[in-house]
Amino acid sequence: MRIAIISTPFIRVPPSGYGGTELFCYELAEGLSARGHEVTLFATGDSVVTCRRQWLYGSPCWPPMPEDEVNHVGWAVSEIAREDRFDLIHVNSPIAVPFTRFVRVPAVHTLHHASCDESSRIYAQHPEVAYVAISERQRSLEIALPRSCVIHHGVTPARYPASVADEGYLAHLGRYAEEKGTHLALDIARAAGMQIRIAGRAHPKDHLYYLQEVAPRLREGGASDLGEVDLPRKAALLRGARALLCPLQWEEPFGLIAIEAMLCGTPVLGFRRGSFPEIVDEGVTGFLAAPGDAARLAALATGLARFDRAACARRARERFSSAVMVGRYEALYRTVTGPRRSQGSRAA
Incomplete structure (x- = not known):
């Protein structure tokens, strides 16, 4: 599969210190690449990964500001739409969810944070997105999502x-x-x-x-x-x-x-x-x-x-282990992209 993963503009991938979402993006991108998938990571310019990467900001934007995230996500989605080569887009912030309507491929969103009204309203307006909670407890505290599952995080044991x-x-x-x-x-x-x-x-x-x-x-x-x-x-x-x-x-x-x-x-x-x-x-x-x-x-x-x-x-x-987590995301991606992907054509 050809997968676009959008990280944040706030912390490099992998994080040099604190950075849970960015560590997740690193483990997922590296694990998918090792399994033969073509991954493009949209992160900061100082990120270090083996997969293809693209960036708007050369270094992290800290402290986090909403306008930086909007700029980063908007640019990433515009690049994904312009290239028109991906089978799936994976976003990692509520702000990114509305932007997924501008691409012609299925979208997956991992919920990294606790439930809040602002995010829940966004999710309710986008039932077509496949949502991934990182624990059953997190999902139970969120609004009912028509397309959701739970996948626990994993990291590289070595x-x-x-x-x-x-x-x-x-x-x-x-x-x-x-x-x-x-x-x-x-x-x-x-x-x-x-x-x-x-x-x-x-x-x-x-x-x-x-x-x-x-x-x-x-x-x-x-x-x-x-x-x-x-x-x-x-x-x-x-x-x-x-x-x-x-x-x-x-x-x-x-x-x-x-x-x-x-x-x-x-x-x-x-x-x-x-x-x-x-x-x-x-x-x-x-x-x-x-x-x-x-x-x-x-x-x-x-x-x-x-x-x-x-x-x-x-x-x-x-x-x-990251292998367990990546395997579950891989299975989800196959379900989300559906039979058209298995027949060798890009989802549209």
């Missing part, structure tokens, strides 16, 4: 070598934000009497939260802020951690960092909400507590010295 031993500290990685529970992760580690290493950054809208809730806890000792880390440093941090703390305060649609930790053999400790009941195999790849029960997570953290990290890594590879 980049997350499993470790059968840990270095005794806890970890918390990602965006420093109230909904991510960064302050709670620090409290849980202190209650467990364990060191914690956090890595990530606060987005502009979360800066006050960081100053008021995170920075004072870091000054109390027992914790270190490593800042944003690249993939090698992230993998090393996860491999050495006794557990990854994810005390989420919202209905997280998925949580890529959780499966990255599991692939390293590191269990995930979190609350039973969002996608976590789907992606965490209780007792095998992690442990979940009732929402808000931080004391339970602290107690669990102290009892992981004999956790079977090898079994955790095996289970994560069975469920969350």
Whole structure:
């Protein structure tokens, strides 16, 4: 198949640090290319992929602004329509969905974020698009979509070598934000009497939260802020951690960092909400507590010295490898493009 994938103009592909949507686009584009499909990725000019790529912005537009995304998507779709060579277009933001009416091929949209009224109204106006939720919980919180399925994320296991031993500290990685529970992760580690290493950054809208809730806890000792880390440093941090703390305060649609930790053999400790009941195999790849029960997570953290990290890594590879994810998208694409594609002609 000839597939056009539109990423964002905000972060390069693959991301050098934070960037869930962009990591997904990388894994999907690389996986599809390896299976023999002709993929064109519309991303930033500094993106590094083996497939064909095109860009409007040579470097990421940060902080994210709606006008940059509209420019990026509008340009990408105009290029796709002009070339008139693709079998399918795959978009990754609600803003991109209305633009799909300007191309003559089927469209797939992966929902990367929590439901909101503005996005839901767009989806309702475009029932012809095939929508992919990244968890059953995410789909249940969205409006009813006539054409939808669930495909969990996956990443390349080779980049997350499993470790059968840990270095005794806890970890918390990602965006420093109230909904991510960064302050709670620090409290849980202190209650467990364990060191914690956090890595990530606060987005502009979360800066006050960081100053008021995170920075004072870091000054109390027992914790270190490593800042944003690249993939090698992230993998090393996860491999050495006794557990990854994810005390989420919202209905997280998925949580890529959780499966990255599991692939390293590191269990995930979190609350039973969002996608976590789907992606965490209780007792095998992690442990979940009732929402808000931080004391339970602290107690669990102290009892992981004999956790079977090898079994955790095996289970994560069975469920969350990029090969599993790409295979499911490939099957979806074949369904969406229909019999005309199987007969060797472009969908029109």
